[in-house]
Amino acid sequence: MSFLNDELTVKIDLHLEKYPADQRQSALIPVLHLVQEENSGHLTKQILHEVAEYIQIPAISALEAASFYSMFELEPVGKYVISICTNVSCMLRGAEEIVAKMEEHLGIKMGETTANGLYTMRVEEECLAACSSGPVMTINGNYHERLTPQLAVEIIKGLK
Amino acid sequence: MANQICFTTLKFGQPWSLENYENIGGYQALRKIVEEKLTPEQVIETVIQSGLRGRGGAGFPTGRKWSFINREDGKTHYLVCNSDESEPGTCKDRDILRFNPHAVIEGMIIAGYAIGAQHGYNYMRGEFHGDPLHRFEDALQEAKDKGYLGENILGSDISFRIDTHLGAGAYVCGEESALLESLEGKQGRPRFKPPFPAQKGLFGCPTIINNTESLASVPAIIRNGAQWFNDLGVNGNPGEKIFSVSGQVEKPGNFEVPMGIEFSKLLEMSGGVTKGRKLKAIIPGGSSTSVLPAAKLDGMKMDYESIAEHGSALGSGAVIVIDDSACMVKLLRRIVRFYFKESCGQCTPCREGVGWIYRILGRILESDATLEDIDLLESVATNIKGRTVCAFGEAAATPVISFLTHFREEFEAKVDAKVSTAEQKVEA
Ligand SMILES: Cc1cc2nc3c(=O)[nH]c(=O)nc-3n(C[C@H](O)[C@H](O)[C@H](O)COP(=O)(O)O)c2cc1C
Ligand code: SF4
Numbered sequence: 001m002s003f004l005n006d007e008l009t010v011k012i013d014l015h016l017e018k019y020p021a022d023q024r025q026s027a028l029i030p031v032l033h034l035v036q037e038e039n040s041g042h043l044t045k046q047i048l049h050e051v052a053e054y055i056q057i058p059a060i061s062a063l064e065a066a067s068f069y070s071m072f073e074l075e076p077v078g079k080y081v082i083s084i085c086t087n088v089s090c091m092l093r094g095a096e097e098i099v100a101k102m103e104e105h106l107g108i109k110m111g112e113t114t115a116n117g118l119y120t121m122r123v124e125e126e127c128l129a130a131c132s133s134g135p136v137m138t139i140n141g142n143y144h145e146r147l148t149p150q151l152a153v154e155i156i157k158g159l160k
Numbered sequence: 161m162a163n164q165i166c167f168t169t170l171k172f173g174q175p176w177s178l179e180n181y182e183n184i185g186g187y188q189a190l191r192k193i194v195e196e197k198l199t200p201e202q203v204i205e206t207v208i209q210s211g212l213r214g215r216g217g218a219g220f221p222t223g224r225k226w227s228f229i230n231r232e233d234g235k236t237h238y239l240v241c242n243s244d245e246s247e248p249g250t251c252k253d254r255d256i257l258r259f260n261p262h263a264v265i266e267g268m269i270i271a272g273y274a275i276g277a278q279h280g281y282n283y284m285r286g287e288f289h290g291d292p293l294h295r296f297e298d299a300l301q302e303a304k305d306k307g308y309l310g311e312n313i314l315g316s317d318i319s320f321r322i323d324t325h326l327g328a329g330a331y332v333c334g335e336e337s338a339l340l341e342s343l344e345g346k347q348g349r350p351r352f353k354p355p356f357p358a359q360k361g362l363f364g365c366p367t368i369i370n371n372t373e374s375l376a377s378v379p380a381i382i383r384n385g386a387q388w389f390n391d392l393g394v395n396g397n398p399g400e401k402i403f404s405v406s407g408q409v410e411k412p413g414n415f416e417v418p419m420g421i422e423f424s425k426l427l428e429m430s431g432g433v434t435k436g437r438k439l440k441a442i443i444p445g446g447s448s449t450s451v452l453p454a455a456k457l458d459g460m461k462m463d464y465e466s467i468a469e470h471g472s473a474l475g476s477g478a479v480i481v482i483d484d485s486a487c488m489v490k491l492l493r494r495i496v497r498f499y500f501k502e503s504c505g506q507c508t509p510c511r512e513g514v515g516w517i518y519r520i521l522g523r524i525l526e527s528d529a530t531l532e533d534i535d536l537l538e539s540v541a542t543n544i545k546g547r548t549v550c551a552f553g554e555a556a557a558t559p560v561i562s563f564l565t566h567f568r569e570e571f572e573a574k575v576d577a578k579v580s581t582a583e584q585k586v587e588a
């Protein structure tokens with residue numbers, strides 16, 4: 001069974017169309033975002049091979065990109081992927097307390113996934129570029145700003 | 161005055177709509193170029209006269225950068241907008257993209273015209289896949305429908321195409337040559353320079369890379385003239401600029417205000433330092449710029465020269481405010497952890513040096529450091545500077561050196577406290 005289907009390749013073609021015909025590798029990162037989302041948030045070797053073949057680049061190039069960029073996951077992740085910013089501005093506004101409260105609430109440490117497969121807490125190294133409304137976290141890429149520990153937990157409880 | 165350049169539409173309910181952008185004079189600059197048949201040279205000259213400097217961190221004069229492109233070389237040229245926004249403390253480009261995407265688009269079209277490019281990419285960090293990307297893409301469609309973008313813009317022989325491209329989580333991709341690698345689908349490792357992108361950039365073609373805010377500033381300059389831009393600033397510093405004030409203030413936020421306003425005024429606009437606390441220090445231009453203790457801020461104005469005279473840099477305009485509750489050793493360790501994890505690893509001084517600094521800071525905070533370790537920190541950081549392929553090395557070393565210069569006693573106190581508890585344990 002192959003992972004790429006017609007519906008996906010139509011979307012991939014839209015990305016390829018943005019770059020000169022002899023620069024198909026340029027579409028790689030946008031396409032990896034697309035297929036990762038389609039595969040419940042992570043990439044597999046097989047998917048990387050198929051994408052490379054479709055884009056007509058060596059498989060190693062797809063592997064290299066997937067391992068370099070922190071938004072690409074090479075292991076399964078929870079249904080909800082939580083990134084709490086702990087960088088300098090957020091740290092100054094209490095990011096550590098948010099991390100502590102969330103770890104307590106979810107019963108996992110940063111970098112882990114809950115046993116029921118629902119929540120992953122990523123180790124976020126970067127600043128999320130929303131510093132003046134910190135502390136900040138993203139859940140599946142959606143921003144939640146001006147957090148307090150209580151608010152962060154309520155947001156988690158509100159997820160369906 | 162405020163909100164004269166990039167935040168002009170902020171007063172409207174839907175600041176991102178084309179209608180509201182047109183309400184404040186949007187696309188008039190493009191119309192002026194077409195109707196008055198301004199040449200690329202004239203456009204570049206106006207931008208040079210305006211004194212606009214790059215808002216991405218290095219502050220390079222925008223018009224001069226554009227003039228490096230040889231329009232007559234017969235090659236394909238590219239324009240790239242750097243919306244990677246990843247310098248810690250910086251959060252202005254995200255708001256420009258969300259609230260005034262058309263200013264970025266109009267700025268890109270004008271820059272493309274000036275450098276003889278017919279194709280531009282807006283490279284956004286992966287985290288911007290929500291509102292910033294969607295608002296920008298919707299705006300592209302609106303601009304195309306109105307004839308501002310595409311073939312034969314407003315009936316002229318100017319054509320321009322813009323595509324978006326998402327990154328995927330790597331600070332170093334904000335560095336312009338790493339960004340180009342990333343845009344080519346590769347790992348984001350900075351290139352050796354020369355050749356500079358203006359000679360050999362995207363797909364091997366001459367390329368100009370500008371920050372989102374730089375490009376979004378261009379339409380207002382062309383529309384109102386270089387003199388108008390000059391008059392906006394105070395103390396002889398042209399224009400307005402967005403300062404992202406974050407950290408320990410009552411009302412953090414993005415403020416588009418005249419260049420050269422007093423730091424004390426900006427602090428006041430952000431509600432002042434946390435209630436009941438005293439100002440301890442600021443990092444004035446993003447985490448890669450030198451920290452400045454409160455005592456050194458007297459009379460500092462928010463412009464390139466004044467901040468440099470006070471011992472730091474304007475950088476991206478990200479002002480991180482630190483009050484007297486903060487531990488400078490912990491803060492520096494968090495900053496250094498970031499550089500340690502984000503180094504692309506291709507130069508030994510950066511890869512090994514930053515890791516070494518990170519481990520020493522860990523020792524100071526958690527176990528058995530000695531006073532010599534503090535000297536070691538300084539010498540390792542000093543040895544990174546100037547020995548790397550890209551400015552990341554410098555960016556990582558600068559906070560270390562400045563924290564030690566201004567707050568050395570806090571580092572020493574941590575070491576002393578450890579030594580004395582260890583001695584007590586031995587005696588007991
Ligand atoms: C490590 C590093 C990270 C950078 N990150 C960014 C960034 O996120 N956004 C940006 O516009 N420029 C960033 N820059 C600066 C760019 O290399 C480049 O100078 C800038 O995009 C040029 O645009 P400007 O002249 O309009 O400022 C970074 C530089 C370095 C060394
Ligand atoms: S200085 Fe650091 S980030 Fe820049 S090229 Fe060298 S290793 Fe990579």
Ligand code: FES
Binds near residue numbers: 090129131134136249
């Ligand atoms: S430091 Fe948290 S968003 Fe920038």
